[in-house]
Amino acid sequence: MTFKVRIESSGREFSVQDKETVLAAALRQGITLAYSCRNGACGTCKARIVSGRVDYGSYExxxxxEAEKSAGAVLLCQAVPLTDLVVQAKEINAAKDIPIxxxxxxxxxxxxxxHDxxxxxxxxxxxxRLQFLAGQYIDILLSGNLRRSFSxxxxxxxxxxxxxHIRHVPDGHFTEQVFSKMKERDLLRFQGPLGTFFLREESDSPAILVAGGTGFAPMKSILEHAFAQGFQRPLHLYWGARARRDLYLDELPRSWAQKYPNFRYTPVLSETRPEDQWTGRQGWVHAALIADYPDLSRHExxxxxxxxxxDALKQAVKVHGLKEDRLYYDSFEFAHIAAKV
Ligand SMILES: Cc1cc2nc3c(=O)[nH]c(=O)nc-3n(C[C@H](O)[C@H](O)[C@H](O)COP(=O)(O)OP(=O)(O)OC[C@H]3O[C@@H](n4cnc5c(N)ncnc54)[C@H](O)[C@@H]3O)c2cc1C
Known part of the structure; x- marks a missing residue:
């Protein structure tokens, strides 16, 4: 059984096959809607059903x-239509011509x-050649129909x-292999590029970038792209990690801060070790950001x-004036539910 989905704002329509999610169907037909984890965990693909019914699928x-669901919200990465649908959803035009x-x-x-x-x-x-937007991720495809996402x-x-930049998850199915078995010249397969996490280039608002651990990977891509393009807008990177050894490329953003007048870098450590002799910022990275920018109304x-x-950042920026549509994020959720694309 095939159903039709219409995006209310643009009037664009696409068809959804039996058991297919709304997001997978949109991507298959070249329509990019906002999304990130495809696991029903991060909330980026949240949309509103204007008319029609869905099977909501599994999600966190x-x-x-429940309150959002009662008000008509749905996660498009999990929702499978039960009737034709009209939805209010964010279309992301910058990624629309890039094939997955x-x-x-x-x-x-x-x-x-x-160390990890x-x-x-x-x-x-x-x-x-892989065409992609700085900040996007790929899925490494593994046997048994498994996949793992990396920026x-x-x-x-x-x-x-x-x-x-792959962080070792102890006993993790894939990352354990990366650290123990993987060798140079091994062959892999991936699907990509995926996600809608990238710098909105049409904006000149000051951008604050917040990385946690290997969350530095997409930020490195975004910043190297911004520097290569000569973007002049203010860019401030916060990098949160436990101890000094976890800021695994600390010298790189430090060198950018010397070179590019529009770039600032603030590393923040939450569990310093005695040998760190750290004199920099301490605590949670989102708290450091809020201390420096109590009014985020002009920022992205x-x-x-x-x-x-x-999750902590989302709560914090909400009460400090950040407009809802100016928070972009990739939450490094693990693949507890098979992602569907
Ligand atoms: C959009 C996106 C981009 C990502 N980019 C990166 C990246 O650039 N670098 C990177 O290191 N990781 C990234 N991740 C996270 C990464 O995909 C997971 O850590 C990875 O899939 C773990 O695979 P695994 O097979 O080793 O672990 P699994 O076998 O899947 O996990 C084993 C167990 O470890 C725990 N676990 C696994 N991962 C995590 C986690 N992230 N947090 C907390 N507990 C966990 C869970 O209990 C899980 O059941 C990204 C995730 C997403 C969704």
């Missing part, structure tokens, strides 16, 4: 509360950047090698990293 309460492809690649280099972070450099087949840490203009905030950091 923090991503869609499945591509083979070879592991060219494995470099440990910290591996930089994995991937090379595409001869003559192949691209390189800017689109330097796509000779695609780099990932971009955030990537662990779900607890994203």
């Amino acid at each position: 309460d923090k991503a869609l509360s 492809r499945i591509m083979p690649c070879r592991v060219m280099q494995l470099q440990k950047l910290a 972070v591996m930089q994995v450099s991937l090379k595409l087949a001869e003559g192949q 691209l840490a390189t800017a689109p203009s330097t796509d000779e090698l695609l780099q990932l 905030v971009y955030a990537s990293g662990p779900p607890p950091m994203i």
Whole structure:
């Protein structure tokens, strides 16, 4: 059974096949709606049903509360139509002409950047190139129909090698392999580019970027792209980590701050170790941001990293004047529900 979905604001229509989610159907037909984790966990794809009925699928309460659901909200990455639908959803035009492809690649280099972070450099087949927006991610495709998401840490203009910063999750199905078994020249397959986390280039508002741990990866891509393009808008990166050893490329943003007058860098540590001899900012990264910017009404905030950091940040910026549509984030949710695209 096929159903029709209409996006109320633009009037664009697409069809959804049996058991297909609204998001998967939209992407398949070249319509990019706001989304991130595709696991029903982050809430980025939240939309409103104007008319029609859906099977809401599986999702976390923090991503869609009962109250929001009663008011018509739905997560498009999980929702499967039961009738034709009209929805209010955010269309993301910048990503609409970029095809999502499945591509083979070879592991060219494995470099440990910290005790639990591996930089994995991937090379595409001869003559192949991945078109993507700085900040987007890819899914590594594994046997058994499993997939794991990782942000691209390189800017689109330097796509000779695609780099990932992979944090070791103890006993994690994939990241355990990266740290124990993966070798240079191994072959992988990925699907991408995915997600709608990228710098809104049409805006000249000051942008605050908040990274937690390996959340630095998409920020590196975004910032290297912004510097290469000569963007002049103010850019302020906060990088939150436990201890000094977790700021695994600390020298890089420090060197950018010397070089680019529109860029500032504030590292923030939450669990310093005696050997750190840290004289910089301490505590939670979102608290440091709010202390520096109690009024966010003129800003955009971009955030990537662990779900607890994203959740705390979302709450904090709400009461400090940030407009709802000016918070962009990739929450590094793990793949507890098979992502559907
Ligand atoms: C859009 C997106 C982008 C991402 N980008 C990056 C990136 O650039 N770098 C990076 O290091 N990670 C990133 N992640 C997170 C990454 O995908 C997961 O950490 C990874 O899938 C873990 O895979 P695994 O097979 O090793 O662990 P699994 O076998 O899936 O997990 C084993 C168990 O470990 C726990 N666990 C796993 N991951 C996490 C987590 N993130 N937080 C808390 N507990 C966890 C869970 O209890 C889980 O059941 C991203 C996630 C998303 C959704």
